[in-house]
Amino acid sequence: MTATMTQLRPDIALRAPAPAARGASAVTYPIIDAIKRGETPEPRVHASVIDETPILHVRDFQLWYGPSKALHGISMPIAKDKVTALIGPSGCGKSTLLRSVNRLNDLIEGVHIAGAIELNGESVYAKGVDVIGLRRRLGMVFQKPNPFPMSIFENVVYSLRISGERNKSVLSAACEKALRQAALWDEVKDRLKSSAMGLSGGQQQRLCIARAIVSEPEVLLLDEPCSALDPIATLRIEELIHEISERYTVLIVTHNMQQAARVSDYTAFMYLGRLVEYGRTADLFQIPQLRETEDYVTGRFG
Amino acid sequence: MIRARTERRRIFSNAMFALCAACAGVIVALLLAVSGYLVWIGAGSINAAFFTQIPTGDLNDPGGMRHAIEGTIILLGLASVVGIPLGVSAGVYLSEYQHEWLFAGPLRFIADVLTGVPSIVVGILGYELVVVPVAKMTSNSVSFSGYAGAAALAFIMIPIVARTTEEMLRLVPKSYREGSLALGASKAQTVLRVVLPTAFGSISTGVVLALARVAGETAPLLFTALGSRLLTRNPSEPFPSLTLQIYTYATGPYPEQKKLAWAGILVLLAMLFLVNIAIRLVATRHASTRLGKA
Ligand SMILES: Nc1ncnc2c1ncn2[C@@H]1O[C@H](COP(=O)(O)OP(=O)(O)OP(=O)(O)O)[C@@H](O)[C@H]1O
Ligand SMILES: [Mg+2]
Numbered sequence: 001m002t003a004t005m006t007q008l009r010p011d012i013a014l015r016a017p018a019p020a021a022r023g024a025s026a027v028t029y030p031i032i033d034a035i036k037r038g039e040t041p042e043p044r045v046h047a048s049v050i051d052e053t054p055i056l057h058v059r060d061f062q063l064w065y066g067p068s069k070a071l072h073g074i075s076m077p078i079a080k081d082k083v084t085a086l087i088g089p090s091g092c093g094k095s096t097l098l099r100s101v102n103r104l105n106d107l108i109e110g111v112h113i114a115g116a117i118e119l120n121g122e123s124v125y126a127k128g129v130d131v132i133g134l135r136r137r138l139g140m141v142f143q144k145p146n147p148f149p150m151s152i153f154e155n156v157v158y159s160l161r162i163s164g165e166r167n168k169s170v171l172s173a174a175c176e177k178a179l180r181q182a183a184l185w186d187e188v189k190d191r192l193k194s195s196a197m198g199l200s201g202g203q204q205q206r207l208c209i210a211r212a213i214v215s216e217p218e219v220l221l222l223d224e225p226c227s228a229l230d231p232i233a234t235l236r237i238e239e240l241i242h243e244i245s246e247r248y249t250v251l252i253v254t255h256n257m258q259q260a261a262r263v264s265d266y267t268a269f270m271y272l273g274r275l276v277e278y279g280r281t282a283d284l285f286q287i288p289q290l291r292e293t294e295d296y297v298t299g300r301f302g
Numbered sequence: 303m304i305r306a307r308t309e310r311r312r313i314f315s316n317a318m319f320a321l322c323a324a325c326a327g328v329i330v331a332l333l334l335a336v337s338g339y340l341v342w343i344g345a346g347s348i349n350a351a352f353f354t355q356i357p358t359g360d361l362n363d364p365g366g367m368r369h370a371i372e373g374t375i376i377l378l379g380l381a382s383v384v385g386i387p388l389g390v391s392a393g394v395y396l397s398e399y400q401h402e403w404l405f406a407g408p409l410r411f412i413a414d415v416l417t418g419v420p421s422i423v424v425g426i427l428g429y430e431l432v433v434v435p436v437a438k439m440t441s442n443s444v445s446f447s448g449y450a451g452a453a454a455l456a457f458i459m460i461p462i463v464a465r466t467t468e469e470m471l472r473l474v475p476k477s478y479r480e481g482s483l484a485l486g487a488s489k490a491q492t493v494l495r496v497v498l499p500t501a502f503g504s505i506s507t508g509v510v511l512a513l514a515r516v517a518g519e520t521a522p523l524l525f526t527a528l529g530s531r532l533l534t535r536n537p538s539e540p541f542p543s544l545t546l547q548i549y550t551y552a553t554g555p556y557p558e559q560k561k562l563a564w565a566g567i568l569v570l571l572a573m574l575f576l577v578n579i580a581i582r583l584v585a586t587r588h589a590s591t592r593l594g595k596a
């Protein structure tokens with residue numbers, strides 16, 4: 001595990017938590033306290049983020065579930081062809097933000113939003129946006145593997161079928177390509193016609209990744225893709241994310257600091273619906289600008 | 303102290319098990335007794351003539367029930383052609399589109415009320431709303447017909463099928479729907495390609511239960527199909543059915559006809575039994591190819 005970790009990101013080594021003795025009672029978190037009071041402090045966005053070419057741009061985005069506000073003016077560019085990780089304590093709005101990008105929150109009653117999210121400069125929430133067309137440009141993988149109860153082949157080519165592709169050889173070629181990219185081809189190439197429900201959890205999740213990338217989306221949204229998997233399966237998915245990040249922009253939610261450190265180029269730390277600090281993963285984990293971030297990533301609070 | 307309590311629990315648990323087992327035993331015994339009795343008195347009259355002949359009019363040699371068996375099959379077929387698509391679509395609407403256009407609440411309420419309407423009421427409705435108007439339009443004195451009977455049966459089927467479909471679709475995990483929509487499927491594509499196929503097995507079981515329910519109905523047919531002693535395949539005429547023929551024979555005074563009625567009951571039950579098994583086979587085959595391991 002450690003070997004692969006350094007293999008993936010030799011530049012990042014997690015610091016061990018400092019001894020708790022280090023003035024535990026004296027520590028104060030002014031930004032966290034301000035957020036808890038309901039304020040929205042200016043987030044610490046590193047210059048390195050601004051220098052990148054963004055594919056997605058979240059602009060002062062706010063979201064309410066009925067009367068309760070889940071996102072408070074999030075502003076962040078997401079770098080093209082890079083992996084960006086969203087971290088933060090449970091309930092801080094990571095999934096909400098991710099699901100806002102492909103407008104999956106539209107399905108929930110009582111949700112309303114303010115601000116904007118832009119994909120390649122076009123507003124995702126503008127009037128008259130073709131939501132279905134938008135979702136076809138974005139791939140999403142969920143926390144729990146959710147293969148459809150159909151064959152492995154049909155699962156992978158699902159998004160092509162719904163856009164009207166009928167040509168058998170086109171479908172087969174796309175299926176093989178996606179399964180290879182998802183590092184699943186060798187395991188399933190002899191049983192493409194059998195049910196996807198018979199795969200292991202890790203295989204199912206790689207199948208879901210294959211299903212999400214078969215139509216070559218512009219951005220891949222991953223919501224805790226490894227949280228239902230064992231360490232070995234997790235490792236495979238992480239390697240996979242690393243590989244596909246050469247071709248795709250990836251936005252990944254994770255609870256696992258090591259995972260964020262291993263797979264991502266940029267990391268955003270969120271707290272109670274606010275962006276707190278956002279910068280290169282190496283910087284965020286090794287020389288964060290905020291005490292809050294430092295203590296969160298080292299597991300001393302949160 | 304603790305040992306005494308565990309002991310009490312053990313005794314209680316065993317007693318409850320014995321009670322449940324006894325109740326189950328009584329029910330199974332009753333069922334076996336009824337079926338045994340049916341076979342005992344009905345099986346004797348089941349022969350080739352029963353399936354090939356129609357009523358002769360001869361009280362000592364009353365012929366068979368071919369017309370009624372065919373009639374029931376045709377009536378059920380006609381009722382299914384209308385009732386299953388309508389019922390399933392209504393169920394899909396209730397489950398998948400409940401926040402759109404027309405709220406599903408009132409619709410669900412209506413379906414629930416309709417499920418509880420006594421079938422004789424459906425028969426009278428069929429008489430007033432189909433038979434009489436058709437008679438007026440065609441200036442016949444009466445217009446009892448297979449179509450009217452099938453309409454009455456479909457009317458009973460639709461709310462049952464709708465509600466079971468709705469329940470079964472609700473059991474389909476939300477993650478399937480989200481997964482499909484996230485891949486850029488429209489709502490209709492999601493329903494047709496993922497949600498309905500996933501629930502296919504349980505919906506078809508529900509449909510068969512609805513069919514079984516209406517296959518045994520007599521009251522709604524009394525005022526609509528009326529019954530017939532003739533072998534007819536024309537549903538615009540008065541139409542035979544097993545239940546109607548059983549009713550006529552069983553309430554009549556002639557012993558040979560009563561025997562035929564018993565045989566008819568046995569055949570009706572056997573038909574339902576076979577359909578039930580067939581659909582179960584189809585549904586499990588379907589489930590094992592879609593959901594099964596490896
Ligand atoms: N469907 C919903 N209806 C109402 N409130 C919701 C809904 N979904 C999420 N919330 C609320 O919005 C806030 C953010 O939730 P979200 O799921 O985005 O958090 P998260 O950061 O993904 O948490 P986790 O790490 O536990 O997945 C939480 O307070 C949550 O209770
Ligand atoms: Mg979440």
